[in-house]
Amino acid sequence: MIFNIPFIAVAALIIIGLYAVIFRKNLIKTVIGITIIESGVNLFLITLGYREGGVPPIYTNLPEDVSIPRGMVLPVPQALTLTSIVIGVAVLALMLSLVIHIYRVYGTLDVRRIRRLRE
Amino acid sequence: MSEIVLKTIVGTIVLALFGIIFGLLYKGIDRKLSAHMQARVGPPIRQPFRDVMKLFTKENVIPRHAIPWIFNLAPLAGLVATISILLYIPIGGFEPILSGSGDLILILYLLIVPSLAMVVGGFASGSPYATVGAQREMVTMIAYEFPLAIIIVSIAWKLNQLGNVDVFALSTITANPVWNTASGPLGIIGFAILLIVLVIVTPGELSKIPFDAPEAETEIAGGLLVEYSGRNLAMFYLTDGVKTVIMASLIVVLFFPYNLSNILGITGVYTTYALDLIFYLLKVFLVILFSVTLIRVGVARLKIDQIVYTYWIPLTLLSLVGLVFIMWDGFVTVP
Amino acid sequence: MFSIDTGSGFWNPILWVLVIIIAFLMMYILRSLGRKDYRKTTEQIKPFLSGNPELEKDKMHVRGSNLYWGFRESLKGFYNVLLKLHSGNTSDYILWFVVIMAIFFIIIGVI
Amino acid sequence: MTSIEYIIDHSPALIIAIPLLGAFLTPLVSRLGSRIRNVFVIIVAMLTAFLVFLLASDVFSDGIRTYIFGSQDLTTPVVRILFEVDGISIFMAIISVLLSLLAAIYSWSFMKKYDGLDKYYTLLLLMTAGMLGMELTGDMFNFFVFLEITSISSCALIAFWTHKGEAVEAGFKYIVVSAVGALFVLFAVALLYGQYNALNIATLANTIQYSFLDKIAFVLLITALGMKAGLVPMHMWLPDSYSQAPSSVTLILVGATQASLYGVFRMCFTLYGGVFADGILSSMTVGWFIVVLALVTILIGVTMAIIQTDFKRLIAYAAVAELGYMFLGIGVGLTAMGTSYGKTALDGGVFHILNDALDVGLLFLVAGSIYYATKERDLDRMGGLARNMRYTSMFFIIGLLAVAGMPPMNGFASKLLIYESTYQLSPILSIIAILSSILLLAVFVKVFHSVFMGPELPRFRDVQEVPRSMLLAMGIIALIIIVIGLIPGIVVENIVQPAANSLVNHLDYISHVISIGGV
Known part of the structure; x- marks a missing residue:
């Protein structure tokens, strides 16, 4: 059970994020929602990378009894998470800058009023 | 390769003349008959030929707001596209010249071109009347294309179900008359329904009463043809004649592809x-008598939204019922 | 080689273009038998308006949104629903995404 | 090894590297002057296009080609990225690179009056690199990365005219939609990685079990990529962003949307191809689901298009309808897997990708030209432009006929393949497809009237024909449209069928990786 907690957290984060995107009216909250979804996905990735009793993939301070590379944890999920975080930051920055521009032109952040484009 | 090219060239010339002459002839007969039905004397049968001759001697006015190159090109393009359909349609006992290079879907699309040419020509004349007429023509086109597509696809589906290949090819359709493909009364009823719908689609395709809202002389003064005169109008006139022949031939090919010589067993x-x-x-x-003349004499013009309604609701539902009957028929018999 | 064969039909554009060229030439010759000229200075080049006075040019042009009135009129109910669905609200876009995802998952999960 | 073979060997890497490098060199080059920068961007795009064509000729003659980034020893676990180029990848890459090149040419005059162009061109090339990456990569996570690169750069380009509120709004909607979509793709990738310890598409396809988690991953992938490809009812971002982006950007956006569509193809036919082929998951279920959505896409696309008054928004809805035809091709291909008509439908769907990119692209460029000449996008305020803009109106007529699938344009050939195969699954599919095609014709005839016809309006008396670079871009597309329309048999045989075959024969994709020692 205890090992499932991260996965429950992942599901909870994604659902909270989706809730914020769908039901919150403020654009900033929409952005926050997307960031929460992203955290959920990142948490999922990093959880997958956890191996019980694994050894970090650093060759220089390897314990004596560990054979190479069998006992090592494959660093792929960590690498994926890092990449994903970097991309996430870029998306976040872009979204926030667009929100600033929207506020300048529309004078509001209410998602119900930012719909000149419809039909 | 060179043989088919030669055949195509000769065929185009012969069939163009055939289409124009018989188109005008049938137009004359149609006018005479409808006049008699309305207790008038009517013009002589050769009147359409005289009309064309007369139009050729009239001034070819290009109105001020028109866009000349489109205005002049549209009638010609429509007529040319219409003539090209004749090469895909079996006429009498002759195999169509381009039988292996085009099918029913192509004909369906080529039939749009003359209407499209009229629409474009109407728009290009820059007159409000013509614009109103042209957009009505376009709406009518959308409207009748729905039941027409159902009819064509149903027939092809049935033939495919029986294991034929090239089911959209007219040669396959004439080789397997639809009435023979039905395996029970259900199929016969289904095809009969489709035939009725096709007969009602024909006046729409030809912009004849009751579906002539695009031309409506009494309200928009001839609609999309209002600014046309002289030889350009003559082109449209010829297009109309050829198109009538083609639509009638299509009904003949789809539903009555029988030849007398086979039935009577004549050789030579x-x-x-x-x-x-x-x-x-x-x-x-x-076919022209039933689908053009009788309907034209018998009923009054519909409004444009009534045309859309007629084609999209009752006729589409009717043809869907026909399709369902045909499919049912197929599922019952195919083991 | 120039034609495509779908197994249910075929289409050869080259021969069709040949037909079009020949028919075009024929009809062009036929057309050129007709009278070419017209008097450009008289009133006959004015658009026919049943004798009504000609309006200024902006008003003579039928606007794009006025076209296809008959079509829209006969499908009014359909369009009212459709336009309501296109709300332009960002949240709705994501809502549709979640809805389709749920439907798809149910379909795959059940069947 | 001759030098040309050497280039072909490394071309999968170069195709990504050249636009990527070009993108970040552009700000430097633009210091030398705007003309030099424009030439530089066009040269970069042409070089990429050249490499893509070189690779295409190789792939179409010799089959799948892989390129390994990282450890060349394939027996060690995943510390590499594999590019795997097969028929459909290179087919899509041809389309993308063609659109980018044309957009670069078109931008020369179209964007001349605006500033910030060094950033504009950087993003343009970045987007090209992203699209090509999505199409060439054989790695799931890499696919996600390129998806995000494409989304970010296209979002920035959609909102390029930040002084317009609508453009920023469209950009924001686009980034929300694509961020959420991409995150779900990443989630699906993580689900797959967690189970099979692999990221390579071929490896995954070889070992996939179709467990419960695989089901979730499949749903996430198809829905997220379907949204990015504009599947109704998740299409609403598409008219917003297509209509607000500068026209040259819209042209590439068509390519970006189709790159997502390629993702749907790849997931359905390669990654889960074995699952369908073994009958673990009935391809009928998924196929019919896609078919139904495709029909809805076609119908809603055209019916919405017919009532629009904004020129570009109208074309965008028409593009939605066109996407429906492609989905119809995939759906029928999936439902009727293994039958000859299923294959024909798939051929038609794949062929239509090419045709749609050209037809809709040409119409968007025409809309851009009209905007350039008149600063107008509202159909109700235009009229009579065929007098002053004769070439543009001619290109519009070609685009109109092509998009409505009138013979002898290219659209007719691909739609014919779709009509004459889908009816065997259910007649109603062909009927709707034929009907919608006529509706598309009506849509563009309306545009034709309200933009080009009618009396000469006084305020457009001084309108000039657009500059040569824009005419050149439109002319090239129009020429390709006509050529493909006249020789559809050759195109289908040599380009489309290899692409569709590579989708159907998913085992080739897997076995090629095995044959070079992977998995």
Whole structure:
């Protein structure tokens, strides 16, 4: 059970994020929602990378009894998470800058009023 | 390769003349008959030929707001596209010249071109009347295309279900008359429904009463043809005649592809071809009589939204019922 | 080689273009038998308006949104629903995404 | 090894590297002057296009080609990225690179009056690199990365005219939609990685079990990529962003949307191809689901298009309808897997990708030209432009006929393949497809009237024909449209069928990786 907690957290984060995107009216909250979804996905990735009793993939301070590379944890999920975080930051920055521009032109952040484009 | 090219060239010339002459002839007969039905004397049968001759001697006015190159090109393009359909349609006992290079879907699309040419020509004349007429023509086109597509696809589906290949090719359809493909009364009823719908689609395709809202002389003064005169109008006039022949031939091909020579068991090349051609012309005449003349005389013009309604709701539902019958028929018998 | 064959039909554009060229030439010759000229200075080049006075040019042009009135009129109910669905609200876009995802998952999960 | 073979060997890497490098060199080059920068961007795009064509000729003659980034020893676990180029990848890459090149040419005059162009061109090339990456990569996570690169750069380009509120709004909607979509793709990738310890598409396809988690991953992938490809009812971002982006950007956006569509193809036919082929998951279920959505896409696309008054928004809805035809091709291909008509439908769907990119692209460029000449996008305020803009109106007529699938344009050939195969699954599919095609014709005839016809309006008396670079871009597309329309048999045989075959024969994709020692 205890090992499932991260996965429950992942599901909870994604659902909270989706809730914020769908039901919150403020654009900033929409952005926050997307960031929460992203955290959920990142948490999922990093959880997958956890191996019980694994050894970090650093060759220089390897314990004596560990054979190479069998006992090592494959660093792929960590690498994926890092990449994903970097991309996430870029998306976040872009979204926030667009929100600033929207506020300048529309004078509001209410998602119900930012719909000149419809039909 | 060079043989088919030569055949195509000769065929185009012969069929263009055939289409124009018989188109005008049938137009004359149609006018005479409808006049008699309305207790008038009516013009002589050769009147359409005289009309064309007269139009050629009239001034070819290009109105001020028109866009000349489109205004002049549209009638020509429509007529040319219409003539090209004739090469894909079997006439009498003759195999179509381009039988292996085009099918029913192509004909369906090529039939749009003359209407499209009229629409574009109407828009290009820059007159409000013509614009109103042109957009009505376009709406009518959308409207009748729905039942028409159902009819064509149903027939192809049925033939495919029976294991034929090239089911959209007219040669396959004439080789397997639809009435023979039905395996029970359900199929026969289904095809009969489709035939009725196709007969009602025909006046829409030809912009004849009751679906002539695009031209409506009494309200928009001839609609999309209002600014046309002289030889440009003559082109449209010829297009109309050729298109009538084509639509009638299509009904003949889809539903009555029988040849008299097979039934009577006549041999001999020339007599067969002559007999089949005469029988074909008779069939075309009968189809025109029912789908153009009788409907035209019998009913009044519909409003444009009524046209859309007529085609999209009752007729589409009717043809869907026909399709369902045909499919049912197929599922019952195919083990 | 130039034609495509779908197994249910075929289409050869080259021969069709040949037909079009020949028919075009024929009809062009036929057309050129007709009278070419017209008097450009008289009133006959004015658009026909049943004798009504000609309006200024902006008003003579039928606007794009006025076209296809008959079509829209006969499908009014359909369009009212459709336009309501296109709300332009960002949240709705994501809502549709979640809805389709749920439907798809149910379909795959059940069947 | 001759030098040309050497280039072909490394071309999968170069195709990504050249636009990527070009993108970040552009700000430097633009210091030398705007003309030099424009030439530089066009040269970069042409070089990429050249490499893509070189690779295409190789792939179409010799089959799948792989390129390994990282450890060349394939027996060690995943510390590499594999590019795997097969028929459909290179087919899509041809389309993308063609659109980018044309957009670069078109931008020369179209964007001349605006500033910030060094950033504009950087993003343009970045987007090209992203699209090509999505199409060439054989790695799931890499696919996600390129998806995000494409989304970010296209979002920035959609909102390029930040002084317009609508453009920023469209950009924001686009980034929300694509961020959420991409995150779900990443989630699906993580689900797959967690189970099979692999990221390579071929490896995954070889070992996939179709467990419960695989089901979730499949749903996430198809829905997220379907949204990015504009599947109704998740299409609403598409008219917003297509209509607000500068026209040259819209042209590439068509390519970006189709790159997502390629993702749907790849997931359905390669990654889960074995699952369908073994009958673990009935391809009928998924196929019918896609078919139904495709029909809805076609119908809603055209019916919405017919009532629009904004020129570009109208084309965008028409593009939605066109996407429906492609989905119809995939759906029928999936439902009727293994039958000859299923294959024909798939051929038609794949062929239509090419045709749609050209037809809709041409119409968007025409809309851009009209905007350039008149600063107008509202159909109700235009009229009579065929007098002053004769070439543009001619290109519009070609685009109109092509998009409505009138013979002898290219659209007719691909739609014919779709009509004459889908009816065997259910007649109603062909009927709707034929009907919608006529509706598309009506849509563009309306545009034709309200933009080009009618009396000469006084305020457009001085309108000039657009500059040569824009005419050149439109002319090239129009020429390709006509050529493909006249020789559809050759195109289908040599380009489309290899692409569709590579989708159907998913085992080739897997076995090629095995044959070079992977998995």
